[in-house]
Amino acid sequence: MTQPNEKQVRSFIAIPVPDEGIRALKQVVADFDPEIGRYVRWVRPEGIHLTIKFMGNIPAGIVERVLGVLPLLTANLSPFSIQISGLGGFPNLRKPRVLWAGLDGDLGALRALQLEVDGAVADIGLPKEQRPFSPHLTLARVRREVSDGQLRKISEVVASGEIFATPAWTVNTISLMRTELDPAGSRHYLVGAASIGG
Numbered sequence: 001m002t003q004p005n006e007k008q009v010r011s012f013i014a015i016p017v018p019d020e021g022i023r024a025l026k027q028v029v030a031d032f033d034p035e036i037g038r039y040v041r042w043v044r045p046e047g048i049h050l051t052i053k054f055m056g057n058i059p060a061g062i063v064e065r066v067l068g069v070l071p072l073l074t075a076n077l078s079p080f081s082i083q084i085s086g087l088g089g090f091p092n093l094r095k096p097r098v099l100w101a102g103l104d105g106d107l108g109a110l111r112a113l114q115l116e117v118d119g120a121v122a123d124i125g126l127p128k129e130q131r132p133f134s135p136h137l138t139l140a141r142v143r144r145e146v147s148d149g150q151l152r153k154i155s156e157v158v159a160s161g162e163i164f165a166t167p168a169w170t171v172n173t174i175s176l177m178r179t180e181l182d183p184a185g186s187r188h189y190l191v192g193a194a195s196i197g198g
Contacts, residue, residue, distance in 0.1 A: 066126075083166050084102070084104075096142055099138075
């Protein structure tokens with residue numbers, strides 16, 4: 001039961017990216033920045049994560065309930081492996097609004113985890129995800145004021161860019177995070193974590 005005027009917490013559930021993956025993504029940003037840096041807002045490297053469920057602003061009491069249910073659902077799952085592979089844009093690379101790095105590996109297990117999490121938070125009263133799950137790591141958001149020519153430039157640079165496939169890592173933890181927004185960009189803080197497989 002939520003209380004009137006209860007504090008709202010901007011929160012999400014995510015898989016952390018290992019240091020080796022972050023280093024590879026930093027290199028991509030360093031390669032792209034001279035050509036397209038003025039057209040995009042880069043995500044801070046320490047803020048890059050694989051979002052499993054974005055919950056938005058929810059009451060603090062609901063955050064506590066989500067934290068309580070995560071270990072129950074992850075105990076019945078098994079760790080799995082994924083790796084960073086490929087680059088792209090949403091909604092597409094012709095007119096991108098978001099630039100991302102893709103993932104490869106045991107995507108079936110990743111999707112199963114996402115469905116379990118989505119179902120568990122729906123049982124608490126949060127809305128289920130309506131869009132298909134599209135696993136990715138957000139690298140940048142394209143600035144609103146860019147021209148069509150600048151969008152073409154972004155598309156060309158990303159399409160011709162490379163990210164070397166990182167070594168696979170074992171996903172054995174999911175994290176409940178809270179976000180604080182500031183003019184320099186979002187900052188994410190760990191609320192709690194649950195181990196996959198107990």
